[in-house]
């Protein structure tokens with residue numbers, strides 16, 4: 001048996017003692033439950049005890065780790081990424097600096113179709129290697145659970161290649177990984193002018209194979225003007241439902257066209273992006289358990305509006321934060337930057353942002369019963385910071401790496 005005691009912890013964040021919450025919403029998000037001068041005991045992969053330092057009882061079955069001046073919190077849960085992709089699109093970044101818009105680049109055959117071409121050509125081994133490098137990088141940055149989407153394949157073979165790569169990551173990494181099928185990410189060039197033909201391919205060919213190999217737990221669609229409509233969304237979510245796939249959708253990135261309402265109708269776990277939110281969207285969200293997910297690094301990189309976090313939270317809603325790590329709109333998987341940017345640009349308080357990136361992030365991956373807070377019986381996925389003054393330093397010192405070490409399932413990475 002492996003027992004570790006972390007002692008003299010300056011602040012132990014996101015502690016839960018009584019009934020465990022699956023998520024925090026509205027007013028509740030302003031509170032980040034913590035213990036000053038705390039201890040934490042981890043046995044094998046689980047949290048088994050924690051409390052105030054003056055109640056700590058040492059015994060020689062414990063390895064003790066002194067955390068004087070350091071803060072411990074649950075790892076980040078990144079509920080929206082596209083980290084399985086081939087190569088980069090740094091030329092499009094330069095094109096945007098020189099005046100082209102994201103839409104113009106996409107219309108000229110760049111964007112998602114550019115990544116799809118690269119993805120179709122790459123071998124599964126090389127795709128795995130590139131993706132695993134990204135995963136290694138973000139785990140070191142404190143990500144202890146991640147969702148990964150397909151959607152750069154856009155052919156039967158290439159979508160399966162992406163999803164099998166995610167499956168291999170699941171087998172080789174001991175953090176929770178959730179797979180989302182995003183066949184409806186863009187209409188591939190071969191189906192230009194025949195969007196319904198591509199939707200039929202997704203529904204009649206891709207979905208049965210994905211289900212047979214058990215390659216995904218969630219289904220996604222880019223519901224957006226110029227990509228897929230609300231009617232398309234209905235078709236895809238209904239088809240996914242036949243195979244038990246729960247929706248997590250891309251909605252309201254550039255336009256508000258009713259994707260939120262349609263996703264909620266299909267019991268979506270999350271609706272993601274939401275750079276634009278109308279009163280009708282807000283009303284629909286209020287009557288649901290669907291978690292809105294904001295992706296501030298995407299807003300930062302594309303210079304588009306930020307999700308109106310204040311409006312959502314002040315209306316009593318929950319909010320999760322994720323990276324959107326992908327080669328086009330967000331070539332960064334750093335959740336620390338996301339938390340910082342949420343505070344700086346979206347006026348979230350540090351408490352709200354940390355709640356949104358830990359417990360609510362875990363909810364947005366469907367795992368908040370086992371991950372996302374410091375609670376007895378939960379998995380010991382934790383971040384240990386360098387010595388810092390308070391948790392406010394985490395968002396305050398943007399761009400600085402404040403992490404000393406990360407523990408996954410009770411083991412130092």
Ligand code: NIG
Pocket residue numbers: 111112115222250253298324326327328329330
């Ligand atoms: O979440 N919005 C749609 N999909 C991705 C980006 C796609 C790309 O440019 O590669 C996103 O931002």
Ligand code: FE
Pocket residue numbers: 080081082250324326
């Ligand atoms: Fe995305």
